[in-house]
Amino acid sequence: MADIATTYNEDVLIKELGYDDHFHDHHHGDKYQSSFISHYIFSMDHKIIARQFLITGIIWAIIGAAMSIVFRLQLGFPEESLTWLKPVLGKWIVVDVNGIGTLAPEFYYALVTMHGTILVFFVLTAGLSGTFSNLLIPLQLGARDMASPFLNMLSYWFFFMAGIVMFYSLFLSTGPFSGGWTAYPPLSALPQASTGSGTGMTLWLVSLTLFVVSVLLGGINYITTVLNLRTKGMSLWRMPLTIWAFFVTAVIGVLSFPVLASGFFMLMMDRGLGTSFFLSEIFIEGQALDRVGGSPVLYQHLFWFLGHPEVYIIILPAMGIVSEVLAVHARKPIFGYRAMVYSILAIAFLSFIVWAHHMFMSGVNPFISNFFVIFTLIIAVPSAVKVFNWITTLFGGNIRLNTPMLFAIGFVSMFISGGLTGVFLGNSTIDIQMHDTYFVVAHFHIVMGVAAFFGMFAGIYHWYPKMYGRFMNETLGKIHFWGTMIGAYAIFWPMHYIGMAGVPRRYYSFDSFDAFKHFADMNKFITIAAIIVFAVQLLFVINFFYSIWNGKKMKVKNPWQATTLEWTTPIEPIHGNWPGKIPSVHRWAYDYNKDEREFVPQYVPLEEGEVGDH
């Protein structure tokens, strides 16, 4: 890094101006590092916990993605034999007398359900916000650790247990739950409703209840840390946008996940105690059940009261990461910092009053739908403000097109494409045609699935040196980016057309519908694209694990020349983050190219006559 325009001696500045909390006087730092088990496994250090969340998330992502390849094979190549999958899937591949193997329909549904549950909760909630909130909140705020390292550790282990229970359910002889990731009753409320509705659903509920506990423990900790443990000078309006995003995400989580838990407990009572909260006039094999008086729509309300905020729990951290990465690698202050914060807050608020847009077709009163249409469309406004600000940040910047930056820009592209289709769906009249078709699948995969992954990749490539002291390989990273970018559009773009033609989602086969026959080729194309994208992700996984031990070493503390505090900590991470005093903060996080200076870190005091902040 010979071309650094400005260098700062952070050690001296921190020593002179830093805040002394006498942390290292007490020696409680050492006890965490006493053994392998307490250091790497039951660790209470936020940096280790962040990596635990990340690696667990990666493992789940591989499992979830592999499942999608299997059901895509069924959709793209329904006639081909899947006998070769028999060794892995066992009895779920039914081989006929000619040796042709087909995927059992029940298992197709189970795969779709597990794919959704795993990706939404385990990967994009725990893997994304769990990883980066843990890593960055203390580091960027100048805190020694989370408010409660112990609860933080519990948060990870509840997530881990949730994973174990879900994983176990994959091997049940009746298969895991198969009624969709939203777990609507009656499939979820009656153990006898389908194969996955018995033990599979019970374990699904246990797993997700553990997961809710994990999210609450994590969220309470993140909020408390942000509000109470900021270093000297770090006012709320000086926090990087990453922290704003994680903070608001945690608030949404703490308010919405308990409502999901309410729904879960009612489901448990319906399943185990014979109540009928969500059941009414059900016939099984011609026999009327005596379960009357409830309503499945009630569950949908409870579910989507979490469900819609949940999609923002997924996307907000990605937005925060992208804002940070764009500013650092465009060498420009983020455009409209305050507008960004207000949009995050507006999105968070609105996300609580739009849930019924998932239920336009569930028999909700059309007058009530009107209310939800209006607020749903209003969400487009703060979303557009954010998009505008990202693009303006890029405009005229001194852009470094490295892998994190590419993914951050890719995020913006995906968010625009997927957000636009949301505006279609938000109109209840158009939704009559679109609901439960592949159009919806295309919408949410682009805007949530792919975009959130892009935010996560941007974050991983950007903060990898902070986590592992090494860089990931750039060439592989760029191949990973272009493969994913082009591949993801190749998968999801055609789905819009299929959806507009009315092809329903979650169907095992379209054999019996003549109208949908001519989409066979498009489905093949999508499946092939999905397989390629999956292969490209394996490249990422290899790069990730290879670089932990063999990546290019980080030689300077602040390789990206960023302004935020995490880059002032030693390359070799220590417990308590800073060896001596904690840096104090004198300016906002986006002083790039300010008054002839290439960048000015947050710990550098204002100069005589310099106007601070923004």
Added chain:
Amino acid sequence: MSTVTMENEKRKGINPQKFALWLSMGSIIMMFTGWTSAYIVKHAAGNWLEFGLPNMFYISTGVIVLSSIALHTSYISYKKQWEKMYKGMLVLTFVLGIVFIVTQTQGWYELFAMGVDFKANVAGSFTYLITWAHAVHVLGGIATLIVAMIHAFSLKFRYREERKNRFELVLQYWHFVGVLWIYLLFFILNIR
């Protein structure tokens, strides 16, 4: 430089543990909001069985109010360093907590004897669900009371800021479940 160090002294914020407790209360409130909203929606949809609440529920209300008063007295006594009063009232709170659970249980039996079981009509299902869920939270409070008693009787009696703060955590949670019960009782009484 001096201007720089002057700006923004490190804030003496609120106690993080207390703050975390309030956030957890917020979560708990949201969970009960989920149930009570569902209750309102279902009630409005009709086919709702009407019944009076068991008398035991009123008795338990009195018990939980008394327990809150007892705990508060214990807290004040701790601050004033009246050791006997502090310990005695703490134990009394614990006993009243147990009595509350017992009276609630009696209440459920009474309800059942009135012909309201948790299966036949959602009105009954909701009443059991909400009161059960509340009792579970009281049990959580009783667990913290046990910890507080262990501290009270095993540590040497001394006034310490740290111990006072810890006591306040228990105190606030206990008041919270008390107020929550009164709210839920009024809620069920008004909407049926």
